[in-house]
Amino acid sequence: MLIVVQSTGNLENSPTDIEMNAPVLVLGTNKYLRDGVSKNAYYENRMDMAANLYRSGKSSFFILSGDNSSKSYNEPALMRQSLIQRGVPASKIELDYAGRNTLGSVVRLKDHNIEDIIIISQQFHLRRAIPIAEYHGFNAVGLKAKGGMTVRMFLRELIARFKVHLDLYIFNTKPIYSGTFSGPDLNMNQNKRDYNLFVVVVFVNLLSILATSFVIGYSYTNRLNRRNGRSTGKNNRRTK
Numbered sequence: 001m002l003i004v005v006q007s008t009g010n011l012e013n014s015p016t017d018i019e020m021n022a023p024v025l026v027l028g029t030n031k032y033l034r035d036g037v038s039k040n041a042y043y044e045n046r047m048d049m050a051a052n053l054y055r056s057g058k059s060s061f062f063i064l065s066g067d068n069s070s071k072s073y074n075e076p077a078l079m080r081q082s083l084i085q086r087g088v089p090a091s092k093i094e095l096d097y098a099g100r101n102t103l104g105s106v107v108r109l110k111d112h113n114i115e116d117i118i119i120i121s122q123q124f125h126l127r128r129a130i131p132i133a134e135y136h137g138f139n140a141v142g143l144k145a146k147g148g149m150t151v152r153m154f155l156r157e158l159i160a161r162f163k164v165h166l167d168l169y170i171f172n173t174k175p176i177y178s179g180t181f182s183g184p185d186l187n188m189n190q191n192k193r194d195y196n197l198f199v200v201v202v203f204v205n206l207l208s209i210l211a212t213s214f215v216i217g218y219s220y221t222n223r224l225n226r227r228n229g230r231s232t233g234k235n236n237r238r239t240k
Contacts, residue, residue, distance in 0.1 A: 010130050011123060011142040015049075015056035018141060022116035024059045025109060026050050027125060028066020028075035028099050031082070042122055045145040047079065049120050051086035053143060059118060060092050063109070065099030075099070103167055104175035106132045115139055122147040124157055128164050135168050159206075 012018055031043045053059055062083065066075025076095035084090055099105040106129060109117055116139045119129050126142035133140035149157065167173035 010140060011126055011144055013144055015053045015058055018058050018118060018143065020116050021058050022118050023061040023063060023114055024050060024053060024118045024120060025063050025065060025105065026079060027102065027105055027119065027121040027129060028064065028079055031078045042147045045147055046120055047082040047086060049143055049145040050083055051088055054088045062088060062093050063096055064093060065096035065105035067100055068097035069100065098177035100176065102129050103132055103173060104177060107136055107175045109138065118143055120145060124149050128161055132164060
């Protein structure tokens, strides 16, 4: 809940609501749905919002951060193509091919010597991204693209937000890739280690949640039994 509270005041609905002129970080997602044909509305809405922001004159530098973990999957290149089609000049765009997760996409902004940053994604995603940016010293504003959450996404966000707390306040997690990435240059073995680490963290989180639930349930049951025991004792004394 802390993450939600921290970011609520730094999210805007429209480029006209943005009061600063700053570079933009557009967080990546798949352009297509699982069938490989249907367009992903979350992707399209992020691209539309980025183009609208450019036309508003509030920014002239866009960092497109996404996943390029294989030669056949390249989010930043697709995002670049989409923004150019929407009127954003190629000279105003830089690609970050190492955007495997939100933490890495945000922290690598330090290599640009950026203090102010506008981050574009859906609201539920920005509620993670903005606190990460603020924790690392950025003056960050989130610009909300259209798109809500499905039940599956909601459950995923619960885990992701809990992981943000661990990354920032417990483990002080660093990005897997440091430096700026102007071209594809990823270590697939490192990607695999990243994935394995994520699975372990999620598993530990789930165990922690289950353990906490057990302790709470056990404590509640004990209190209920003691209360019932006292009630039974009183009834026995009354019977005598």
